[in-house]
Amino acid sequence: MKKFTIQAWLTYKALLYWYSLYALTGDFLNVFGRPAIQVIIFALLGKFAMGKQGAQILALGFSVQLMQGTLISGLNNSYSSEIWDKTLSFLYISPVNRFVNFISRSVFHFPAALLSLIAGLFTAWVIVGMNFGMVNWLGFITSILIIAAAITGFAQMLGVYALAFRENQSVLGLAGGLLGLMTGCIIPISVFPAPIQELAKLLPITNGLFAVKATFTGAPLSDVYGYLFREAATGVVYLLISFGVFLYIEQWSKRTGALDVTA
Amino acid sequence: MNQFRAIYAAVILQIRQSRGRNFDIFRYFLPVPGAILFAWIARQSTDPAVATYVLVGVPLMSISTAMMFGVGSTLSNEVRGGTLEFALISRTSMLTMLISKSVAQVITSLTTALISLVTVFIVAHQFLTVAYIGLLPVSLLLAVISIMVVSLFFSPYLLLIRGGSGIFSSYAPFVTILSGFLFPISTLPRVLYVIARILPNSWVMDAVWQSIQGKVSAWHIAGTWGISSVVMAAWFILFYFMVKLVEKKIRVTGVIGTY
Numbered sequence: 271m272k273k274f275t276i277q278a279w280l281t282y283k284a285l286l287y288w289y290s291l292y293a294l295t296g297d298f299l300n301v302f303g304r305p306a307i308q309v310i311i312f313a314l315l316g317k318f319a320m321g322k323q324g325a326q327i328l329a330l331g332f333s334v335q336l337m338q339g340t341l342i343s344g345l346n347n348s349y350s351s352e353i354w355d356k357t358l359s360f361l362y363i364s365p366v367n368r369f370v371n372f373i374s375r376s377v378f379h380f381p382a383a384l385l386s387l388i389a390g391l392f393t394a395w396v397i398v399g400m401n402f403g404m405v406n407w408l409g410f411i412t413s414i415l416i417i418a419a420a421i422t423g424f425a426q427m428l429g430v431y432a433l434a435f436r437e438n439q440s441v442l443g444l445a446g447g448l449l450g451l452m453t454g455c456i457i458p459i460s461v462f463p464a465p466i467q468e469l470a471k472l473l474p475i476t477n478g479l480f481a482v483k484a485t486f487t488g489a490p491l492s493d494v495y496g497y498l499f500r501e502a503a504t505g506v507v508y509l510l511i512s513f514g515v516f517l518y519i520e521q522w523s524k525r526t527g528a529l530d531v532t533a
Numbered sequence: 534m535n536q537f538r539a540i541y542a543a544v545i546l547q548i549r550q551s552r553g554r555n556f557d558i559f560r561y562f563l564p565v566p567g568a569i570l571f572a573w574i575a576r577q578s579t580d581p582a583v584a585t586y587v588l589v590g591v592p593l594m595s596i597s598t599a600m601m602f603g604v605g606s607t608l609s610n611e612v613r614g615g616t617l618e619f620a621l622i623s624r625t626s627m628l629t630m631l632i633s634k635s636v637a638q639v640i641t642s643l644t645t646a647l648i649s650l651v652t653v654f655i656v657a658h659q660f661l662t663v664a665y666i667g668l669l670p671v672s673l674l675l676a677v678i679s680i681m682v683v684s685l686f687f688s689p690y691l692l693l694i695r696g697g698s699g700i701f702s703s704y705a706p707f708v709t710i711l712s713g714f715l716f717p718i719s720t721l722p723r724v725l726y727v728i729a730r731i732l733p734n735s736w737v738m739d740a741v742w743q744s745i746q747g748k749v750s751a752w753h754i755a756g757t758w759g760i761s762s763v764v765m766a767a768w769f770i771l772f773y774f775m776v777k778l779v780e781k782k783i784r785v786t787g788v789i790g791t792y
Contacts, residue, residue: 307707314715314721317716319575319578319587447565451569457570
């Protein structure tokens with residue numbers, strides 16, 4: 271457990287470049303400032319186009335969506351920095367348990383994502399007077415934790431992709447955009463054609479967001495078990511796929527003598 | 534003649550640098566998901582003026598973000614590439630070089646702006662409803678110039694604070710809000726509204742909103758153009774002095790790494 275904690279801390283500190291006051295400021299802006307500003311954009315745009323009620327719905331959906339930005343960018347850094355800082359070879363020759371190493375990368379990004387969500391909800395409360403009066407907190411918090419875990423699985427997959435392709439920023443940006451677009455955070459998925467709706471349910475957030483919206487208006491946890499189970503299963507599937515690819519890339523690197531596809 | 538050659542070379546260089554080593558088609562489509570979201574929200578409004586404002590604002594926001602990253606990191610990239618010294622000893626002024634590069638960046642960001650524009654029109658299913666159709670293009674042209682001036686400011690600024698280009702990920706949303714690309718800044722809370730008035734973009738976007746709504750006279754809109762031009766000039770003067778400060782620091786200390 272001690273080794274796991276050290277590993278988790280070092281991957282966060284070293285691979286996210288969190289070692290200077292300047293970087294710490296950047297990290298603070300990334301976790302709190304950027305989410306707050308993005309929520310302001312969507313809340314005020316919602317108020318401008320849809321009125322106060324519309325603004326609150328958009329702000330809630332977008333706050334949930336903020337977690338993916340923190341997790342995808344953070345986990346991507348924890349993999350791509352291994353390439354750019356030339357530390358990946360050391361990982362490959364070390365006897366460290368691969369699954370422990372794989373999981374430890376997300377340990378500190380997970381709470382960072384939750385902080386982004388809190389920053390978003392707080393901003394929505396300040397800017398558009400988000401009403402928390404009816405929230406079933408147990409159900410709401412459970413839904414949020416499961417969504418964050420499912421996004422972590424998805425973000426791990428994109429992170430592993432960064433091991434194979436150095437120039438991955440556009441793909442990451444598009445994947446993040448896709449999550450924002452198709453998971454119902456802003457646009458309800460009911461407006462999409464049926465096949466697209468089914469595809470959307472294979473993404474993280476989509477199923478959990480039904481639970482978040484229901485518990486936000488006071489629905490009991492028992493009403494949303496189905497959604498939460500599907501959200502959790504989605505996360506587990508992405509996590510397993512990511513780990514499989516993580517192992518495969520190592521084998522491929524050792525076989526070909528190359529650290530990434532473009533090398 | 535040599536100045537024109539230098540301008541041409543700087544424009545071509547910036548276009549090539551923006552394009553990157555490998556052709557990456559995905560990046561042209563990066564603003565698409567955001568444009569779809571904004572257009573969908575605009576479509577929910579019953580007021581055609583509101584939808585028009587958002588439809589016009591989304592491509593401007595896309596240009597602004599691209600310009601901030603592209604132009605804002607120009608000087609820092611020169612330092613990293615070890616070419617700033619050559620830029621300094623060259624007979625072409627740093628000012629000419631930076632302005633040329635910003636023009637090039639406008640050209641390259643037009644592709645993504647066009648893709649955003651097409652996306653918002655497809656999603657919103659709506660044509661523009663504009664009261665002063667003749668005044669809107671002038672307001673939009675001023676908006677692009679204003680975006681250029683603000684982006685230019687960030688180039689010496691980034692170098693002076695020793696920031697990396699990643700810092701724009703945090704700054705770009707601030708500039709979007711304070712510029713009023715997606716909603717008039719009158720929607721902002723009072724404190725942000727006052728801060729927004731420092732940016733020329735907020736004045737120009739006022740002119741855009743007035744041109745769309747048509748609730749004020751053409752002379753009033755011309756007045757807004759005048760104020761925005763004055764604020765732009767102030768930003769340009771600030772940019773000029775910051776570039777001079779960068780030059781002075783390098784020439785006096787002789788060590789680029791000191792700032």
